[in-house]
Amino acid sequence: MKPNKKSALEEKKPLVSPETTSSAAIQKIKEKRAKKTNPEHLVRQILAGNITALSQAITLVESKNNLHLKTANHIINNCLPHSGNSIRIGITGVPGVGKSTFIEALGNYLTTKNHRVAVLAVDPSSSITKGSILGDKTRMEDLVKNENAFIRPSASGDSLGGVAQHTRESIVLCEAAGYDVIIVETVGVGQSETAVHSMVDFFLLLKLAGAGDELQGIKRGIMEMADTIAINKADGDNLKAAKLAKVEFNRALHLYPLKVSRWQPKVVLCSALKNEGISDIWNVVKLYISQTKENNSFSDKRKEQNTYWFLQTINDALKQEFYSNSNIEIELQKRILQIENSKISPFTAARDLLQLYYSSKEI
């Protein structure tokens, strides 16, 4: 390109990217790379604990390219026999509760105990906010430099179903790479908690002490999922309130029917910032694991979770197929209007649409 005349009055032409980085070219390079990926080689590298290979495989899992997905499937199925030997911990809590600080404290503590820790995230909101959790790795400054820790933010631009599936598959890869504690972070939007709860062994709810109104922040049903509630920032002036909150939560947790695992959820105080109470929480996790392994609910739960993801994936796909059908899309809105105006019963409307769908499939 020829430069413009050098004058401050002259406006610069907008920058044009050189041709080699045009989107078509990028696509070409990506396809070449995809073809070049040798899955057997990647699997070997992952099993050897190579972080670059692990990251590369997770990128394949998250890809929308069919060739990538095929490779990803192959890698996952080959890593499967080497997976499962970890403790999977889900962590949730409203923004401001100190999740990042807590995970950093827990992660660093675990590496001093010779554990290798992987931190993943299920955060569908990141597609809008461009990564509200884990996106900014600098929030875990120490852990990110720790050679026994692997941090991977949630991929953006995906539905909850997509993010959850990718995270579930990434767990397998991390375990095959030798990480023996997997932490899955999520943020209180109800459905993402359910997804994370269905992929971890132990579910931790982070809370703050307060006048009670902080409870408004959590969505219904989440407290029932918790295997333990950790009240964070239990230090200094907060300590008294935290101790009161502990009593109250304990009482509330006892009102719930006992879980299948027969585990009675605990309430623990901690201060992630001051590194206090972290070992207590880890002791609770260890107690939980040994208790549930002893009564077999640990392995039962994992089996159930696998079947859950199997059926869930099928059910999601069936719905996706139906609702994205162009005939259905138009009729659906019409029927909802008719239902709202009491012109047709929801069941008749459903039967009509199903008839339309299956007759269109038979051609």
Add this chain to the structure above:
Amino acid sequence: MKPNKKSALEEKKPLVSPETTSSAAIQKIKEKRAKKTNPEHLVRQILAGNITALSQAITLVESKNNLHLKTANHIINNCLPHSGNSIRIGITGVPGVGKSTFIEALGNYLTTKNHRVAVLAVDPSSSITKGSILGDKTRMEDLVKNENAFIRPSASGDSLGGVAQHTRESIVLCEAAGYDVIIVETVGVGQSETAVHSMVDFFLLLKLAGAGDELQGIKRGIMEMADTIAINKADGDNLKAAKLAKVEFNRALHLYPLKVSRWQPKVVLCSALKNEGISDIWNVVKLYISQTKENNSFSDKRKEQNTYWFLQTINDALKQEFYSNSNIEIELQKRILQIENSKISPFTAARDLLQLYYSSKEI
């Protein structure tokens, strides 16, 4: 038939039903009746408050005969514009809590206040136990004789989805017949509560006071659904324990995040047997209705529920179609075994089955 020889030593031949009641004959009669049903006439009779016509229409709704279902659809859609003007109350509680006695007391009380009360049930277990709730109408001796009350037990031999759908449709018919309070009874099996919760305006959980272990009886998540908890049998020696339970439940309910309706669930004492506290509960229901009508959450919830049933019916049918496919049935078990033995990831297995399903549909 010729009688046997009259001797006490001679065994009687087993009774053989006369031919006219053979199953083929019954089928014939049923079909004749179905043909004879004049839906326009039935709708007129229902709107006039004719109980026989109402019962007949509900039987059509519950039928598995396609001709009946078509007639039922027609009737429901014609009753729809005359429905909706009622208060729909869901009632649940573990066996032994006194549900029948409570519903009888509430129902009789309401008829003295010039209400017309319909009592329906969602009880999929009745297909096994042949009607564990409402089946034995004699348990509501007075209410069943009350001319302003209509009691209809759950049809047996159906899945939860089926029972729930029939009850949801029966609500429309009862409302069209002039019943302005609809009570839907269910029994604590978790999923049936969710179904009932999705078809009523107000959800009441019946409890007993006790040492705390009675809480084990309710399934997880049910306490969160309750708009009010009524502690029954709060009389005599139980009164003190009931008052303590009230404090405890109130505290627990305050720990939950506020509902969309901004209604703070209440705890009320009652003794259905002694007819105490029934009017208090009705006052709570009235307060709830006026409060939610004022902030529009009443109508918003009903709209949401209609859409819920519309989509739920579609989603159930899509799954039904998939899982009853003969190719799928065989492969499904194989894949679950492979998943359990870590031979294949749940996601790969799901993708394989979906591919098989859609390719078989395209022929």
